[in-house]
Amino acid sequence: EGQLVESGGGLVQPGESLRLSCAVSGFNMSNYWMHWVRQAPGKGLVWVSRINIPGTNVAYADSVRGRFTISRDTAKNTLYLQMNSLRSDDTAVYYCTREMFLNWFDPWGQGTLVTVSS
Amino acid sequence: DIQMTQSPSSLSASVGDRVTITCRASQRINTFLNWYQQKAGKAPALLIYDASTLKSGVPSRFSGSGSGTEFTLTISSLQREDFATYYCQQYNTYSPAFGQGTKVEIK
Numbered sequence: 001e002g003q004l005v006e007s008g009g010g011l012v013q014p015g016e017s018l019r020l021s022c023a024v025s026g027f028n029m030s031n032y033w034m035h036w037v038r039q040a041p042g043k044g045l046v047w048v049s050r051i052n053i054p055g056t057n058v059a060y061a062d063s064v065r066g067r068f069t070i071s072r073d074t075a076k077n078t079l080y081l082q083m084n085s086l087r088s089d090d091t092a093v094y095y096c097t098r099e100m101f102l103n104w105f106d107p108w109g110q111g112t113l114v115t116v117s118s
Numbered sequence: 119d120i121q122m123t124q125s126p127s128s129l130s131a132s133v134g135d136r137v138t139i140t141c142r143a144s145q146r147i148n149t150f151l152n153w154y155q156q157k158a159g160k161a162p163a164l165l166i167y168d169a170s171t172l173k174s175g176v177p178s179r180f181s182g183s184g185s186g187t188e189f190t191l192t193i194s195s196l197q198r199e200d201f202a203t204y205y206c207q208q209y210n211t212y213s214p215a216f217g218q219g220t221k222v223e224i225k
Contacts, residue, residue, distance in 0.1 A: 045216040
């Protein structure tokens with residue numbers, strides 16, 4: 001099934017930047033579309049961004065478009081999320097996940113917590 | 119964008135109870151509807167895809183049904199390890215969407 005391990009979360013101040021990484025093992029990430037999904041404390045799941053196989057087609061939720069950038073390094077089998085101009089409402093656990101057949105997500109990483117606070 | 123609405127938002131049930139959660143889509147989505155289970159402090163985990171296909175390894179007490187705009191997740195006999203939050207999810211071309219979640223608590 002494979003394993004996804006996120007890293008890079010932490011406490012930052014509003015307006016600062018952070019880069020999240022998602023290290024993939026057990027499958028070749030270059031064969032799949034990949035996504036980021038976030039979950040604010042005590043809230044539900046919210047889709048953030050996706051990237052296609054060659055990395056040429058990306059999409060973002062309205063709330064992060066223009067501030068976040070998704071990318072992938074197939075040689076390292078790693079997915080990234082560059083987050084700029086962070087706001088307090090970006091505080092959440094960020095999960096990376098693999099898309100299956102333009103439909104469902106499986107598996108998921110364990111998540112990395114991003115806290116934006118002054 | 120397609121919106122997903124789950125009901126109820128929470129429910130209390132006892133071990134052995136039959137539990138049904140409903141998910142409604144704002145537009146017809148055929149059977150492109152998936153269910154996830156999330157236990158406290160853990161990542162979501164896929165339970166059911168394509169509305170009714172059980173992921174390998176998921177207990178048979180879980181089942182899904184529906185098509186179009188209305189879908190259900192049923193747990194035939196609730197077990198202690200099933201107390202969790204459940205999310206439905208659809209994926210159209212540009213923007214996947216999740217329901218707001220249904221928390222299943224112990225009565």
